[in-house]
Amino acid sequence: MKGLILSGGAGTRLRPITHTSAKQLVPVANKPILFYGIEDMAEAGITEIGIIVGSTAAEIEAAVGDGSRFGVHVSYLPQDEPLGLAHCVLIARDFLGDDDFVMYLGDNMLEQGLGGFIARWESQHTAALQPALGDAPDGPTGAPAAQILLTPVPDPQRFGVAELDDEGNVVALVEKPEDPPSDLALVGVYLFSKLIHQAVAAIAPSARGELEITDAIQWLIDSGAPVHHDLLDGWWLDTGKKDPLLESNRRVLESLEARVDGEVDADSKVDGRVVIEAGARLVNSEVRGPAIIGAGSVITSSYIGPFTAVAANCEVTDSEIDQSVIMEGARIRAVPRLTDSLMGRDSEVTRGARRSQATRVTLGDHSTVELA
Structure with missing residues (x-):
């Protein structure tokens, strides 16, 4: 299994700090935010990590290096323009190969590690190759093509939201819905099999001109490939703004x-x-x-x-x-x-x-x- 960390964003919501510094390198408890994601992956046994980088690539590469300080090997994958999360998967195709991988947003902070999330995925997979999409089961059964992390939020209108059926299977993803089908928001951590590459190649850009990962996952669901979910254990914060960053700092300092x-x-x-x-x-x-x-x-x-x-x-x-x-x-x-x-x-x-x-x-x- 490989890791893919997305660190190409400009961090406009943290300006003026991010005029001169990558948002993923702003410190929480005196450690760059990006380092927490790398350490979570290393602790879960992932040793091959690709980092998507944009205009702050030189600064991120200088801070992280080759990854040896974390016990991993890091490859840097340039993204010339921020064209969406699914676009990151598209440009990482050669690095990822046919391996399963965890995708992690570089400015997220999670209380829980990745170990349990990955363990559930591995428990549902066998050594046999997954079927092609044309042979996928009619319903969301068997080994998943994707696994998402969800958490209840009081304001689901602000997030990508998952719709579940009566048995708890993911049947739809809706981006910032006016009438949310649930209060379960997508956390910025995903697990994918190689089938996601077919999905990101098949979808079209959204109205905002980006390849949306929610559209790619929905494509998997519509194609009959099972998509499973885990519920987040503990807190989750997007550190893209000052107040959530300070809250992350408080949470980490408490430990x-x-x-x-x-x-x-x-x-x-x-x-x-x-x-x-x-x-x-x-x-x-x-x-x-x-x-x-x-x-x-x-x-x-x-x-x-x-x-x-x-x-x-x-x-x-x-x-x-x-x-x-x-x-x-x-x-x-x-x-x-x-x-x-x-x-x-x-x-x-x-x-x-x-x-x-x-x-x-x-x-x-x-x-x-x-x-x-």
């Missing part, structure tokens, strides 16, 4: 194991589930977890509150921060309270003469803001 490898002076306090990386220093400061302070960062006369991730080589002085993601090299000075914020690499926030009670910002890389 941290406390560790202090850096320097904490006698006038500083560490409380709760906190990670202080090697080379980081706390001077007359308090960090209350869950939180993480990256290597080389210096926190001076400041308070770092819960659900905050400060990346490597940051400076925080005379400031108070909580529920925020601070990216590498950022500087925060004399800010009375920074909350629910996302700061880009090498950005800077300082306070002027007039003191405000709270500040909320989303800053792009190398930007500077002086607060009144």
